[in-house]
Amino acid sequence: MIQLVIDMEGSDFGNKETQQACLDFLKDYEDVSLILVGKTCEYKDKFDLYSSRVKFVEANDIIPMEVSPLKLLRAKESSMVKGLNELVSQNYDGFVTAGSSGGFITGASLIVKKLNNVKKAAFCAPFITKVKGKQTVILDIGASNTNTPEELLGFAIMGSVFSNLVLNIGNPSVYLLSNGVEKGKGTQEIVEAYDLLEENKLINFKGNCEARDALDGTHDVIVTPGFSGNIFLKTAEGVAKMVNDMIKASFKRSLSSKIGYLLSKKGFDEMKETMNYRKTGGALLLGLQKVCVKAHGNSNSYAFYHAIKVAYLMAQSHICEKLMEKFDERQ
Amino acid sequence: MIQLVIDMEGSDFGNKETQQACLDFLKDYEDVSLILVGKTCEYKDKFDLYSSRVKFVEANDIIPMEVSPLKLLRAKESSMVKGLNELVSQNYDGFVTAGSSGGFITGASLIVKKLNNVKKAAFCAPFITKVKGKQTVILDIGASNTNTPEELLGFAIMGSVFSNLVLNIGNPSVYLLSNGVEKGKGTQEIVEAYDLLEENKLINFKGNCEARDALDGTHDVIVTPGFSGNIFLKTAEGVAKMVNDMIKASFKRSLSSKIGYLLSKKGFDEMKETMNYRKTGGALLLGLQKVCVKAHGNSNSYAFYHAIKVAYLMAQSHICEKLMEKFDERQ
Secondary structure, three states: OEEEEEEOOOOOOOOHHHHHHHHHHHHHOOOEEEEEEEOHHHOHHHHHHHHHHEEEEEOOEOOOOOOOHHHHHHOOOEHHHHHHHHHHHOOOOEEEEOOOHHHHHHHHHHHOOEOOOOOOOEEEEEEEOOOOOOEEEEEOOOOOOOOOHHHHHHHHHHHHHHHHHOOOOOOOEEEEEEOOOOOOOOOHHHHHHHHHHHHOOOOEEEEEEEHHHOOOOOOOEEEOOHHHHHHHHHHHHHHHHHHHHHHHHHHHOOHHHHHHHHHHHHHHHHHHHHOOHHHHOOEEEEOEOOEEEEOOOOOOHHHHHHHHHHHHHHHHOOHHHHHHHHHHHOO | OEEEEEEOOOOOOOOHHHHHHHHHHHHHOOOEEEEEEEOHHHOHHHHHHHHHHEEEEEOOEOOOOOOOHHHHHHOOOEHHHHHHHHHHHOOOOEEEEOOOHHHHHHHHHHHOOEOOOOOOOEEEEEEEOOOOOOEEEEEOOOOOOOOOHHHHHHHHHHHHHHHHHHOOOOOOEEEEEEOOOOOOOOOHHHHHHHHHHHHOOOOEEEEEEEHHHOOOOOOOEEEOOHHHHHHHHHHHHHHHHHHHHHHHHHHHOOHHHHHHHHHHHHHHHHHHHHOOHHHHOOEEEEOEOOEEEEOOOOOOHHHHHHHHHHHHHHHHOOHHHHHHHHHHHOO
């Protein structure tokens, strides 16, 4: 039985969408039990059907979007901190939240221990690409600001293991995000990391990758320091949203354009499906002793379901144990 | 008379589009004379009408897209190096090329001197935003990799002067690109630059800006170290291209979607116009003693015309002299 702790609160929609996601997940996966942390009285009775596989932990506070590490750790009655403490003290398998990203990164890093020999945990996300169904794993996207070459090598190993175990990619290709494909391009850290990655036998290193090609569907894992990874993530989000808003406005412009939409709807629905980031299940922290997944703050039940699924797949594949072995081997 | 040196070769289309752009520009701007550097025999006779305002410099070599600094400087017969040497030796006002970006940055930085007290030149581009006609100036997008806080302050001043003189923005707002809007977010350099920019009276500093909001049309100048600026630029290009390709594919899918396109064409044409980066005229180096503009490699005559126009506006507004004063004041 895989035991996952769920932060029911903290999403933009309170516990409404998380409830539905948990109910759906319990129905689909019989080898899962969920520990639901939050305002239990608001949903307890809805889980009667699954009472043998559900535990409830009462937590009535919610971590705000912006929170200092100190305030976070003091918020012991919040669903996020209580959930993380349950995860560790009860030795459960994983944790899923749609709450504050900053709170999640800080909380998980402070409460859940790092794996032996891992220098820095990485915030990692599978990105949708222009190839339908193909996801590219990019890390770090914001747990750190700067990273040493040695830390970047650690990210490469963790990203490869995730891509292999969770996305089922055999021998995943690994790239460094840089400002040119040639060896020698980029900051001093990137140039030095290039050598480390090239020499390392645990990964299938292919060289540098430019940001403009990162989402063309030909890369399995892309490694970057946290600051530039965060710039990448947010630029991609911003531009995709800008273009999508423009498409909507173009179709809503007149009666004729509305009919135009109806006539070309199939193609645009398919495009929407290709770009459906909700299927990726959000982001996760790699390098900790437990599985920790962060769903988008505006996750609907579908997106949150997929975040639980990522945690489930990670726990089921024993990713933390596998990573521990890899990082032990390296010593 | 404003005298601009034009690298006629080096664009993806040889000198075909640059010819047309120069002819159009000479027609529209009577106070301009052009020094055309390239395979002069291929187009000399076409400029008969403007013979009093055109000079020809023969140069038959072309700088390849990827070129080492050493190879570049040795390529004295290339249109780019010959053009830059003409610019300096004849004391002309500006230089425009659609050739290799790397070659341009290296060549201009080595051949054209930096302004007094400028620590680093910045590669700077006006970006289109979601607000039609509104451009946001972002620098540095790739002349450097890392930058000191002091260099970032220099970029802020140069970007403000450009925004004011060329884009006609009064008291332009200045932001630092970071991974959060709060003070204290970002790398050590960003955190320290925040203090420097906040104290400085030459600029209108507004704080940090996240990459996802950078193109929403509410920022005039955004300052970033070259490496993250380059990631920003190329992510934006890559995602915009990806979505545009998807839109095209959606419309081309079937007969009905093609009719759909015709019915909604007006809105999409307007969107295309809003996103028409060709109007921005490409990128430029700020901090040098001469105006140096780099058009997109795949510039058609319209885009190259706008690149010449940016050089013209910069020269006309005496931007180099104004920058020199600003940087003298700071001492």
